[in-house]
Amino acid sequence: MNAVNERTVLLTGCTGDIGVAYLKALTATGHNVVAVDLADGTAAVESVAGPGKAVFQRCDVTEDAELESAVRLAVDRFGGLDAVINNAAVYRGLGRKRPLEELTNDDWDLVLRVNVRGMWQVIKAALPALRERGGGRIVNIASSVARTAPPGFAHYVASKAAVEGLTRAAARELGRYGITVNSVSPGLVDDAATRALNDSGYVAAASAGRSLPRDMRPDDLVGAVLWLTGPDSGFVTGQTIVVDGGGVFV
Numbered sequence: 601m602n603a604v605n606e607r608t609v610l611l612t613g614c615t616g617d618i619g620v621a622y623l624k625a626l627t628a629t630g631h632n633v634v635a636v637d638l639a640d641g642t643a644a645v646e647s648v649a650g651p652g653k654a655v656f657q658r659c660d661v662t663e664d665a666e667l668e669s670a671v672r673l674a675v676d677r678f679g680g681l682d683a684v685i686n687n688a689a690v691y692r693g694l695g696r697k698r699p700l701e702e703l704t705n706d707d708w709d710l711v712l713r714v715n716v717r718g719m720w721q722v723i724k725a726a727l728p729a730l731r732e733r734g735g736g737r738i739v740n741i742a743s744s745v746a747r748t749a750p751p752g753f754a755h756y757v758a759s760k761a762a763v764e765g766l767t768r769a770a771a772r773e774l775g776r777y778g779i780t781v782n783s784v785s786p787g788l789v790d791d792a793a794t795r796a797l798n799d800s801g802y803v804a805a806a807s808a809g810r811s812l813p814r815d816m817r818p819d820d821l822v823g824a825v826l827w828l829t830g831p832d833s834g835f836v837t838g839q840t841i842v843v844d845g846g847g848v849f850v
């Protein structure tokens with residue numbers, strides 16, 4: 601496995617506050633990053649500095665050809681691919697909370713298509729390049745809502761539970777190639793997406809319910825995610841690490 605400062609990471613969903621936190625941490629620690637998003641991530645990529653390099657490519661994680669092009673960019677620009685951070689999801693786009701009987705089939709299909717099928721498509725697209733390296737790391741971003749199941753977005757809760765199942769299935773199948781697959785499950789993060797979806801009282805209640813009773817910030821996720829993308833987590837696979845200040849115990 602390459603040294604950290606020679607490693608290249610494919611990061612999806614790079615324009616949200618959490619994606620930007622990963623992007624900054626990766627480049628600051630010398631990683632090369634191919635950062636992709638449905639939205640324009642040029643500004644996000646230009647805002648980061650460090651010994652590592654980042655390049656943005658617009659990409660819908662549900663489109664195989666766009667994913668293949670992003671992986672090709674990693675190989676052409678940086679010589680290969682070592683890790684994937686599967687962070688893209690329909691989260692900010694969930695809109696107002698609704699009882700499950702008010703969700704439409706289209707609501708359901710969009711969230712499952714992006715959050716679960718898209719994640720599987722990213723894994724498929726990255727696999728040849730990871731195998732070419734002789735191994736790699738895949739980190740899938742789940743959510744603690746898979747366990748707490750707060751009312752109002754049953755489709756999102758179901759999608760994040762499915763992320764954990766996909767993680768285990770992929771870990772079993774890809775271990776033979778030296779590829780580890782793990783999930784990081786964040787608690788409620790006080791970021792722009794969460795503030796768009798919830799009032800401040802909801803965020804405060806989540807913060808008060810933690811063992812570490814404070815607001816969670818995007819940077820709180822960086823340590824676990826970088827460890828799982830790096831060389832020191834090589835015998836950990838198929839696991840979910842909850843990062844939520846001790847709100848949910850697994």
Ligand SMILES: NC(=O)c1ccc[n+]([C@@H]2O[C@H](COP(=O)([O-])OP(=O)(O)OC[C@H]3O[C@@H](n4cnc5c(N)ncnc54)[C@H](O)[C@@H]3O)[C@@H](O)[C@H]2O)c1
Nearest residue numbers: 613616618638660661687688689691692743786788789793
């Ligand atoms: N913010 C939280 O409290 C919280 C808690 C638990 C888990 N998470 C997870 O963390 C991740 C980042 O969350 P965030 O708060 O930054 O949310 P966000 O909605 O701001 O970010 C999600 C990103 O995914 C991108 N995206 C959506 N559909 C896409 C597609 N088809 N192709 C490519 N990109 C697409 C969006 O453009 C956006 O940049 C998500 O997986 C989210 O589910 C967030």
